Amino acid sequence: MKAGIDAHIHLEKYEPAEQEQLLLDCARAGVSGMIAVSMDLASAKRTSALAQQHPALVFPTYGYHPEQAVPTLHEQEQLLAWIREHAAEMVAVGEVGLPYYLRQEMEEKGEAFALDPYVELLDTFIRLAKELDKPIVLHAVYDDAAIACDLLEKHGVNRAHFHWYKGPAETTERMIRNGYYISLTPDVLYEQDIQALASFYPLSQLMVETDGPWPFEGPFAGRMTHPAMIADVVAKLAELKGLARELVAERVYANACAFYRIKG
Helix, strand or coil: CCCEEEEEECHHHCCHHHHHHHHHHHHHHCEEEEEECCCCHHHHHHHHHHHHHCCCCEEEEECCCCCCCCCCHHHHHHHHHHHHHCHHHCCEEEEEECCHHHHHHHHHCCCCCCCHHHHHHHHHHHHHHHHHCCCEEEECCCHHHHHHHHHHHHHCCCCEEEECCCCCHHHHHHHHHHCCEEEECHHHHCCHHHHHHHHHCCHHHEEECCCCCCCCCHHHCCCCCCHHHHHHHHHHHHHHHCCCHHHHHHHHHHHHHHHHCCCC
8 A cells, every 4th residue: 555645745854864864765655756845945956956856756835934034135135035945846835834833932931922924924924935836834823823924915825835724623624625735644543632633634635744853642652754754654545534544544645746737
């Protein structure tokens, strides 16, 4: 059975030896592709290099991860210009979004946090995705997901992928109505709230991911996060949906290929 496509991985954050091993392992593990996301301009350049070396396996996306300080105006202009120059090689704008965890951390310390600059930056990236006719990869969880939905609706952008999504029922239902995709990580094997989400969200709008090298618990504790783990995610999803594993594997693979315009 083909495990399919890891729909969200920070490939450039692995050590070189780990990257080499992952890339060699993919064929044996049945992983036919990785959506390799970026954190900033330097990250995007490293991801681009990996994609050029492995064009049939690594599909790059370029953006600015929100769980860090907002870039200066000059840095934003540099990144946007670089993305436009490399738009033909990328499959999406991303990873972009809103800084839920950073905001929580700072507020717990009693420090002031300004969200508006992040919202403005996300608005810029959504407009860029529309301009370039590319899908967008979003880091927007809990209360932030509704803000992201507001912006997507404002600009009429429908090809949105909320990776490792968590959020309230009303936002989840809104995302389903709008045709947005989400992706499940290995934590679906041991987190009940994620299992409930997986059961509820339509299979036609689901993908699977690892978000590697982020580590996982449960049966994955102590192991390096590997694209091969998406086979375990597929198996659990099939169990939750009450469907054959092969059918679910084929569907999430087809979903990723269609969403990212990858020839399967």
